[in-house]
Every structure is written in structure tokens, then in C-alpha cells.
Amino acid sequence: MLEDQFGEDFHPIPLPDYQEQSVAEMRASAAAFYELVRRRHSVREFSDRPVPRDIIEQCLLSAGTAPSGANHQPWHFTVIGDAAKKKTIRELAEEEEQAFYAGRAGEEWLQALKPIGTDPAKPFLETAPWLICIFGEHKSRGAGGKLYKNYYVPESVSIATGFLIMALHNAGLATLTHTPAPMGFLNEICDRPKSDRPYILLVTGYPDKNAHIPAHATVKKPLEQIATFF
Numbered sequence: 128m129l130e131d132q133f134g135e136d137f138h139p140i141p142l143p144d145y146q147e148q149s150v151a152e153m154r155a156s157a158a159a160f161y162e163l164v165r166r167r168h169s170v171r172e173f174s175d176r177p178v179p180r181d182i183i184e185q186c187l188l189s190a191g192t193a194p195s196g197a198n199h200q201p202w203h204f205t206v207i208g209d210a211a212k213k214k215t216i217r218e219l220a221e222e223e224e225q226a227f228y229a230g231r232a233g234e235e236w237l238q239a240l241k242p243i244g245t246d247p248a249k250p251f252l253e254t255a256p257w258l259i260c261i262f263g264e265h266k267s268r269g270a271g272g273k274l275y276k277n278y279y280v281p282e283s284v285s286i287a288t289g290f291l292i293m294a295l296h297n298a299g300l301a302t303l304t305h306t307p308a309p310m311g312f313l314n315e316i317c318d319r320p321k322s323d324r325p326y327i328l329l330v331t332g333y334p335d336k337n338a339h340i341p342a343h344a345t346v347k348k349p350l351e352q353i354a355t356f357f
Contacts, residue, residue: 163297168345170301171245172338173255173330180208182298183257183331190291196279199267202287205260205317210253212316217252219316220307220328224249227308242343251303255332260313261288262323284326295331301338303330 148156187204195201207213224247228237252258263284266274277283288304295302310325319325 164293167292167296167302168340169303170334170338170340171251171303172335173251173301173303174333174335175254175256176333178256178300178332180206182300183259183295186291186294186298187259189294190287193283193287193290195283195287196277199275199277200283200287201264201267201277201280202284203262203264203319203323204291205262205313205319207258207260207317208256213253213255213258215316216258216313216328217249219312220249220252220305221247223307223309223312243341249305249307251330252305252328254335255303255330257331259291259329259331260317260325261291261327261329262313262317262319262325265322265324280324281326288327288329291329300331301334304328305330 183206187206190202190204191200193200193202207216228247232240261284263280264277265280267277268274292302292304305328306326307328310328313319313325313328314321314323317325
């Protein structure tokens with residue numbers, strides 16, 4: 128795809144998929160989507176119930192529609208369901224988390240996390256049926272082996288991750304954005320080049336029947352604190 132893009136001229140086509148709504152329909156759609164979004168919660172207690180791979184694949188296709196710098200789509204999703212690999216990821220992630228909670232994070236950060244109730248133990252990394260390692264590709268390799276620079280990689284990957292989280296939520300699955308630091312060990316496990324940067328380890332599956340969330344996580348800033356209109 129990249130070889131086709133370089134050297135190509137701009138060829139506009141009519142906007143193919145836009146569907147206009149009346150103002151009343153827009154208000155209803157916006158409200159309905161808010162109700163969908165507000166039911167998503169970060170879950171740390173997952174069931175080991177299997178989730179069909181095709182559902183994950185369909186959600187990844189949704190993520191792949193996200194906008195990106197120069198349309199280079201600088202993301203790669205490594206999906207792990209293998210029990211041995213999940214065990215290795217848990218062990219290495221918990222090793223980093225032990226150092227984090229032992230002082231590397233700093234007192235202020237640890238105090239901020241206290242209402243969330245997190246600790247170095249990450250059993251969900253083995254229990255959940257799927258882990259999705261989300262990488263940013265700072266360079267893409269074309270079919271001929273040539274490397275091309277990618278643009279706005281963090282921004283593009285962040286947008287695609289948001290699409291993926293909502294696609295999984297819409298499909299009835301729980302998610303958790305896990306970010307052990309550093310995450311370089313994921314490159315080797317996922318067979319990704321060192322030039323790729325692991326951004327998020329997205330955990331997904333059914334929530335455990337006894338899953339709970341911290342009360343603090345339900346507190347969201349009101350509109351006047353997150354938006355300014357001029």
C-alpha cells in the first residue's frame with residue numbers, strides 16, 4: 128500500500144458513506160452513545176470464558192478505520208491467547224510492577240493510585256482470554272523491503288486504541304488498559320522490531336461474575352471542567 132501512495136497524485140472521490148441526521152436524530156444519537164460509553168469500566172477481574180477469535184478480529188477491523196498521519200496507519204495489534212505467552216507476560220509485567228510500587232513511581236503517584244486499589248499482582252494477564260499488545264510503528268516496511276517514515280505515531284495509535292476499546296465494549300466485552308513501564312519486553316515476546324514502541328497492553332474478555340470496580344473510578348469531571356466554548 129505504501130509503495131502505491133508514494134508518487135501518487137491527489138485523486139478526490141465523492142464522500143461515500145456520510146448519512147445526515149436531523150437535529151432531533153443527532154441529539155438522540157449523541158445521548159444514546161453517551162449511555163453506551165458511560166457503561167464501560169476498567170475491569171481487573173476477568174472470567175476465563177473463551178471469546179471467539181472472529182469477534183476480536185471484527186473489533187480490530189474497526190480500530191483499523193481510525194484516522195492517521197498521512198494515512199500510514201502506524202499501528203500493529205499483536206493478539207495473544209496462548210496460555211504460555213500470557214504467563215510469561217504476567218511474570219515480566221509483575222517484575223516491572225514490583226519495582227514501580229517499591230518506589231520507582233514516587234510517593235505522589237502512589238498516593239494518586241491508592242483510591243484505585245491497584246498493586247503489583249496482575250492475575251488478569253493470565254485469566255483473560257485475550258491480550259492485545261498495541262504497538263506504534265515509527266517506520267513501515269513496504270512490500271519491497273523499503274522503510275518509510277510514519278507521522279504522528281502517538282496520536283494515531285491513541286485514536287485507533289480508542290476505536291478498539293469502544294468496539295470491544297460495544298461487542299459486550301470488558302477491557303483494561305494496562306501499561307507496565309517499561310514495556311520493552313513485549314517486543315521480544317510479540318516478535319516486533321525494536322523500532323516499534325509498545326504503547327498499551329489491552330486486556331479483554333468477559334468480566335468475572337464477582338468483578339468490582341473502585342468507587343473512585345465512577346467519579347467523572349463535569350462538562351464545565353473538561354470543555355471550554357468560545
